[in-house]
Amino acid sequence: MAVTPPVCDFGAPMPDFALPDPDGTVHRLQDIRGPRGTVVMFICNHCPFVQAILDRITRDAAELHTKHGIGVVAISANDVATYPQDSPERMKEVALQHGFSFPYLYDETQAVARAYGAECTPDFFGYNADGQLQYRGRLDASGRQPGPSDARRELFDAMVEVARTGAGPRDQTASIGCSIKWKD
Numbered sequence: 001m002a003v004t005p006p007v008c009d010f011g012a013p014m015p016d017f018a019l020p021d022p023d024g025t026v027h028r029l030q031d032i033r034g035p036r037g038t039v040v041m042f043i044c045n046h047c048p049f050v051q052a053i054l055d056r057i058t059r060d061a062a063e064l065h066t067k068h069g070i071g072v073v074a075i076s077a078n079d080v081a082t083y084p085q086d087s088p089e090r091m092k093e094v095a096l097q098h099g100f101s102f103p104y105l106y107d108e109t110q111a112v113a114r115a116y117g118a119e120c121t122p123d124f125f126g127y128n129a130d131g132q133l134q135y136r137g138r139l140d141a142s143g144r145q146p147g148p149s150d151a152r153r154e155l156f157d158a159m160v161e162v163a164r165t166g167a168g169p170r171d172q173t174a175s176i177g178c179s180i181k182w183k184d
Contacts, residue, residue: 004176009133010132010134011132011133013131013132015115017115019075021104021105022089027105032071034065036068036069037069037162038071039071040127041073042120045076045086045094046086047121047122049120049121049176050122052142054098058099058100060139060155061101065102070159071102073104073105075105075107076091077112078180079181081183083181092104118180120177120179121180123177124136124137124155126159126162128167130166134168135155137173137175138176139175141154154173
């Protein structure tokens, strides 16, 4: 069943974290933050909504980082006992297959996902340089299938605006995706 998260709570602070990548290297938020903003996205391997946009995520993340000073991180918080395809081993495979230029981290306790209020995969949080939430919306108009190749790059455009002005657009369309698979 598809889940839609709530709208952007402008100015909400970015929760701190330190999480491991699939190889066990711990990444701290302070090392991921970009000088002009940060995107924290909650994704997973098995969700068709995520699978439909992985190549676009990779493209936009690389361009936001290299051209606009935006740090990017992806986090998987799904219960791997129930969804073994979301395990760290499979996360590593997906990151390599799609050429991720950003850390893909595992939130085993799900504490970080809860701190952010993440509800679905994909769920995108865009922060300004001061760590204030400015975007909580979708990547683009894609659903279970990739959107048209000329689809407006909503997350990308919003984060370019955040990098330039420190503020996100007021008009945002919520992401839609698979619910995060919470532990019992």
